[in-house]
Amino acid sequence: MTRLLLDDGMRDAQDAYGHEIMDFLNCKPAFEAIERDDGMVLLSGGPQMYFDSFRRWPVQTRKAMRFVRGRVLDVGSGAGRHALHLQERGHDVLCIDNSPLALEVCRKHGVRETREMSVYQVSRTLGIFDTIIMMGGNLALLADVGRGKRLLERLDRITNHRARIIGETRDPHQTDDPIHVAYHESNRQRGKMAGQVKIRVRYRQYVGAWFDYMLVSRDELRNLLEGTNWTLRRTIDSDGPEYVAIIEKKF
DSSP states (O other): OOOOOOSSOOOGGGOHHHHHHHHHHTTOOOOOEEEETTSOEEEOSOGGGGTOOGGGSOHHHHHHGGGOOSSEEEETOTTOHHHHHHHHTTOOEEEEESOHHHHHHHHHHTOOOEEEOOGGGOOGGGOOEEEEEETTTGGGGGOSHHHHHHHHHHHHHTEEEEEEEEEEEEOTTSOOOHHHHHHHHHHHHTTSOTTEEEEEEEETTEEOOOEEEEOOOHHHHHHHHTTSSEEEEEEEEOSSSEEEEEEEEOO
């Protein structure tokens, strides 16, 4: 689970993710609780995964790095593990996140360029990119159909004509958990995508702001890309519902 980027600035009391990974960096016990708007609370795998070296990443994530080229925008960079790997491979990487403490962790680890901002605020003032990475589930920043298409248009404007979006997500339909199935059905009845969720991160006394997060199947992603300048070229699958989408500009 990765924290997402919100439109407004973040207060310290809301920076639950940032405090979590900063505590972990400082060798303090840390955890991450994810609260959904139906009252469900889940514990994630914990902060260790945000610091794992390349060899410990999931297979589909490691394979995805082969498709990165040129200048990179790392969306929702967290502790900076993807950026550090790509820097070592010679890429110029800009990390963006709305968590001030997460970006501080990135810099402590050696990430060279960071910017505290929302992905919905990116513009050509940042320059032009060859690859956008949205790892750790951050392809779900598409949020909903309307905002998703607008975000894809924004990313089109800050990338060159041969650019790629490399995004990690999961197919929400690959579950038989009755609580999740009921949540999906409730979404459909309200005219939403089944995989739309509203969640927030909690850690100790810190409570993040609610944000929308949209999980999509491969076919749903293809439908979402219709009418944009992007197309799904291929996916890198895992043994479970997680997969990486390689999205490219249309020629």
